[in-house]
Amino acid sequence: MPSRTSSARKSMTVADYDYAVKCIVLGDSGVGKTSLVQRLNDNGKRTMKTTPTVEGIYHAKSLKIDQRTIQLSIWDTAGQEAFRSVTRIYYRGASCAIIIYDVTRRSTFNSLQSWLDDLKAHSSNSKAVLVLVANKCDLVDERAVSHEEGQLFARRHQMSYLETSAEKSTSINSMLELVSQEVYNNIKIGSIVPNPESNGIRVGRKPSASEQEDERRQKSSCGC
C-alpha cells in the first residue's frame, strides 16, 4: 500500500486529504509508544502546546485507502503516561486509539484494561476505532505474553490486534493501514458521520460526483 509522508513545513490545504483523523497512542511507560511513532516520519513531528505545561506531540501521515486520502495525525503522550496524568485534552476528538503493550513485560499487558477505562472516561467518541498493538515482538526469547493471549484480549474488547517491533520497523505501515482502513470503512457504511466536534473527523476535499455515486452504491449494497 503506497503511503506518503508529509513534511513538517508543508501546511495542509483543504485539497490535500479527504478525511483528517486524530489517532492517539496509549500504554504504559516504556512499551515503545514514542519509538513506534518516531518510526513513522522523523521529519513530520509537530509539537502542539495544549496548556502551558503539557505538550502533545503528533506526527502526520497520509495514506491512500480505496482512492481516498486519509490524513492521520498520530499523537504521542509526551511522557504524561508515566504519572498516569494523560489529560482530557489528549483524548479530545480522537477517532481512534492505538493501545500498546510490551510483550516482554506482563505488567504492561495487565494495564490494558485501565487504559481502556481511561479512554472510555475521557473520550467523547463512543465509536472510536481501537487497535491493540503487541510491541517488541523482536525480543523472542524474553517474551512473557503469548500471541494467543493478546488476540483473546483484543477479541473480547472488539479491537484489531497486531504485533510490531519499533526496533526492527516490523508492521508499522500495517498498523497505519489498519487504522485508516477501519476508520474509512466506518465512514463508508455510515456508522461514523464525520464531525470534528463529536468524533474529530474532518472532511477535506469534497468527493467528486462519481466518487459520491460509488459511495452511495457501496452503502446500498451493504444494506446499512
Ligand code: GDP
Ligand atoms: P514509551 O515510554 O512508551 O514512549 O517507550 P519508548 O519508545 O521510550 O521505548 C522504551 C524503550 O524500549 C527504549 O529503550 C526503546 O529503544 C525500547 N524499544 C521500543 N520499542 C522496541 C522494540 O520494538 N523492540 C525493542 N527491542 N526495544 C524497543
Ligand code: MG
Ligand atoms: Mg514516550
